[in-house]
Amino acid sequence: MKMKATSQEKVVVIPCSGIGKAFGSISRDAVYEVTENLRKDTTQTLCLALLVSGDEESLQLVRNSKCITVDGCPLQCAQKNVSLAGGNLAGSLRVVDAYKDNRQLKPKSVTFLDSDGQQMALAIAEKVAEKVDDLLGEH
Amino acid sequence: MVTAQERKVGIISCSGEGCVEGTISRVATRLVLGKLRPNETVTICLPLFLAGGKEEREFARDYPTITVDGCDKACAKIATGRYSGNPASSIVVTDLTKNWLCPQLSSRRKLNDETLTVAGKVAERIAEEVDVVLRRWV
Numbered sequence: 001m002k003m004k005a006t007s008q009e010k011v012v013v014i015p016c017s018g019i020g021k022a023f024g025s026i027s028r029d030a031v032y033e034v035t036e037n038l039r040k041d042t043t044q045t046l047c048l049a050l051l052v053s054g055d056e057e058s059l060q061l062v063r064n065s066k067c068i069t070v071d072g073c074p075l076q077c078a079q080k081n082v083s084l085a086g087g088n089l090a091g092s093l094r095v096v097d098a099y100k101d102n103r104q105l106k107p108k109s110v111t112f113l114d115s116d117g118q119q120m121a122l123a124i125a126e127k128v129a130e131k132v133d134d135l136l137g138e139h
Numbered sequence: 140m141v142t143a144q145e146r147k148v149g150i151i152s153c154s155g156e157g158c159v160e161g162t163i164s165r166v167a168t169r170l171v172l173g174k175l176r177p178n179e180t181v182t183i184c185l186p187l188f189l190a191g192g193k194e195e196r197e198f199a200r201d202y203p204t205i206t207v208d209g210c211d212k213a214c215a216k217i218a219t220g221r222y223s224g225n226p227a228s229s230i231v232v233t234d235l236t237k238n239w240l241c242p243q244l245s246s247r248r249k250l251n252d253e254t255l256t257v258a259g260k261v262a263e264r265i266a267e268e269v270d271v272v273l274r275r276w277v
Contacts, residue, residue: 016186017154019165024184028156032248047155049214052189077186084190111169 023072033125062087160209170262199223
């Protein structure tokens with residue numbers, strides 16, 4: 001039986017949530033799929049903007065937990081910001097890489113993900129979940 | 140001098156991942172950009188702005204901005220002020236919803252119909268602020 005992890009033992013999964021393109025929305029949906037469904041007992045997320053604002057609780061959380069960032073585009077703002085905050089970065093994924101692996105999908109909608117966007121988010125979420133299992137030694 | 144056609148207001152949403160109001164801030168901002176004031180507004184990607192995006196910071200310094208925050212921690216407003224100058228206007232979703240008769244808000248991932256209605260009302264409020272900022276722009 002899997003034990004529930006405490007707040008500090010949970011892997012923190014942080015999307016960029018970029019607002020200009022579908023890739024940012026996909027990063028956000030993928031993280032919610034992991035933290036609310038696939039690995040809800042062993043992961044959590046936090047507000048990236050709050051972390052970068054210098055919120056002490058958020059800073060302590062990313063410094064004392066393993067973190068995985070999910071960025072929409074190659075600028076990798078979530079990864080950069082977690083690194084700048086001194087976070088314990090244990091992995092990073094990019095939606096653009098998933099796009100290369102799933103060229104049949106053409107996500108377009110930003111505000112509300114279309115079917116292709118949702119499928120891509122699920123594909124990324126599964127990769128994040130595998131990474132979480134690796135980090136927690138659950139293979 | 141910036142012509143009327145070149146006048147753009149930057150909308151900066153917190154998009155906070157931790158609460159449904161962050162999702163409302165994001166959806167409301169997208170509704171303003173896509174439907175309510177598509178010709179008068181642009182958005183600035185807050186994570187890029189925070190990571191040091193030069194163009195984003197210059198735009199927010201040179202053009203008026205409206206920040207849209209989910210909660211009173213006001214991360215978008217504080218960041219804009221810190222890196223580019225105070226926004227022309229700022230909106231906090233929880234300040235609005237506490238004065239509205241709101242239904243139980245939905246999950247932060249997918250907004251239900253009632254919460255989408257709230258996001259639409261927030262979008263209308265942002266659009267009103269856009270009009271005010273543009274009227275002030277001489």
